[in-house]
Amino acid sequence: MNDAMRVRDIPAVLIAAARILGRFWAPFIVIACLGLALRSGALWVAVEVSDHNAFVAQLILTIAPLGFLLAMIAMLYLTRASLPNVAALSHHKARQATTEKREMRLVDVAVSVLVPFLAVYVSYGLLQQDLYRFTNEAAFDEFNQFSLDGSTEYDYAGRLAIYDWQVVVAIVAIAWVLRFALGRLERVTQFLALAFVGALVEVYYTSQVAQKVSDLRAASIEWVQQRQASQVVVEQYDRVVDELGPLANPVDSATGWLFGLIGAVDAVVIVPLAWLTVGAVVLGHRLSPPPKPTREPNPTLQKIPAPVRRFGGGLVADVRERWSAFWNGLRMMAAAGLMPMLTFCLAFLLVIRIPWALGEVLRLAIGPVNTDTWLAFAPMEAALGLAVTMVLAASLLAAAIDWLLGPSLDPTPEPDEPSADPTAEPTGEPTADPAAGGPTGISVPASA
Numbered sequence: 001m002n003d004a005m006r007v008r009d010i011p012a013v014l015i016a017a018a019r020i021l022g023r024f025w026a027p028f029i030v031i032a033c034l035g036l037a038l039r040s041g042a043l044w045v046a047v048e049v050s051d052h053n054a055f056v057a058q059l060i061l062t063i064a065p066l067g068f069l070l071a072m073i074a075m076l077y078l079t080r081a082s083l084p085n086v087a088a089l090s091h092h093k094a095r096q097a098t099t100e101k102r103e104m105r106l107v108d109v110a111v112s113v114l115v116p117f118l119a120v121y122v123s124y125g126l127l128q129q130d131l132y133r134f135t136n137e138a139a140f141d142e143f144n145q146f147s148l149d150g151s152t153e154y155d156y157a158g159r160l161a162i163y164d165w166q167v168v169v170a171i172v173a174i175a176w177v178l179r180f181a182l183g184r185l186e187r188v189t190q191f192l193a194l195a196f197v198g199a200l201v202e203v204y205y206t207s208q209v210a211q212k213v214s215d216l217r218a219a220s221i222e223w224v225q226q227r228q229a230s231q232v233v234v235e236q237y238d239r240v241v242d243e244l245g246p247l248a249n250p251v252d253s254a255t256g257w258l259f260g261l262i263g264a265v266d267a268v269v270i271v272p273l274a275w276l277t278v279g280a281v282v283l284g285h286r287l288s289p290p291p292k293p294t295r296e297p298n299p300t301l302q303k304i305p306a307p308v309r310r311f312g313g314g315l316v317a318d319v320r321e322r323w324s325a326f327w328n329g330l331r332m333m334a335a336a337g338l339m340p341m342l343t344f345c346l347a348f349l350l351v352i353r354i355p356w357a358l359g360e361v362l363r364l365a366i367g368p369v370n371t372d373t374w375l376a377f378a379p380m381e382a383a384l385g386l387a388v389t390m391v392l393a394a395s396l397l398a399a400a401i402d403w404l405l406g407p408s409l410d411p412t413p414e415p416d417e418p419s420a421d422p423t424a425e426p427t428g429e430p431t432a433d434p435a436a437g438g439p440t441g442i443s444v445p446a447s448a
Contacts, residue, residue, distance in 0.1 A: 009403060010343050017399035020079055021392065028075050028394060032387040036073025039064045040383075045131060047137045057138075062200075062207045064130045066309030069117050069278075069389070073106075075394035076401075083402035086283050094286040099183030100195070100320045108183075109285050110199035111206060112326035116277035118210040123271045124352075127214055168208050175205035180318045196267050202322070272348035273333065273341070276404075279397035284405050332404050344400055351392045355385025 021028075049183035050057035058142045079088050106113070121127050179198045186194040225231055237255075241248045335340060359381060 011215040012186040028391040032390040036068030079398040109325040116274040119274040180424040272345040277329040284327040
């Protein structure tokens, strides 16, 4: 399928998304509201549990983004029967899981879903909201503890489970080994629930990394702004703008727009591509390519004891397989072409702005209200905007992924037969007729 044909398919994809929305909007809204309720409930429970065990509270806190993710997965799964390419893929035999030695399921490649989803979650600012709410409420609860004898001891870092980078790296390493061990245990016991325990392990360590990345991003921006070189650049820019006279305002506006566009690259590019990757993994994980054939043994590695070598090789293969669906989703989008991806990015950009647009409409409809009243209803307004965003995003994702899966399911043409050498002498041996399934001797005309 050439690029021109794929560009002409874009209106049909958008129409298919509208049809999916018209058919499934009611269950979509219910699922979205349940997911947001799970997110809020997890935050409340995490705050309460943090007073007793900070580690368990962090485990519960990871369920908050799961409410958003599980709702999106449920909505995408609900549309499978209505998507022709996805329905055809359901009959496609999935590859065998390397560690578990059974057919690979979505839960086995959970990290391939979590990584792009957390990119969306961070870009939406939802992860920061979760952390702020948990931190503020837990710290407030810790501060209000008191005893009659005045012996109250405050432990904010312990209650909030604030870890350094070294601890986070250790958590990732332990999680990889634990995930591999759970897979081997499932292979022996055939107990599928262990796969879901392993998925929760991946949820925990990826959320810890996402928190650190979010904190590092904010700290990096603040560090750059505080550097003397940055202040010199700002001062020189202000001096140049002041000397422009009548052109100062247009130049300053254009510069602000340019830097605003650069700062919004996550909303314009990263979020749409991450959403498409999530959809490609959820609906197309069965298309993950088979594992690469093993290479010749390295003489240097042969010096390592065999048990250590087997464990290390199995662990590396296990980690690589968990990420296989993620890389396959990226390859699928890369093969779609530039114009279709830009169109989807624009469509998702409009969907992302739904909460803002809904808030503006409600303000126009309700009018000015007291601040305390607005604070009481602000969480409901935010939840409603998120629910509408999830419903529209699921509809668009389902149609886009079904379209992206099309070329992957096209039958591959049979290789052409090598042309016979006219100078070669006949050997007298019978030739094999593929249609008849056996030797035929001399070719027979079709009319016979």
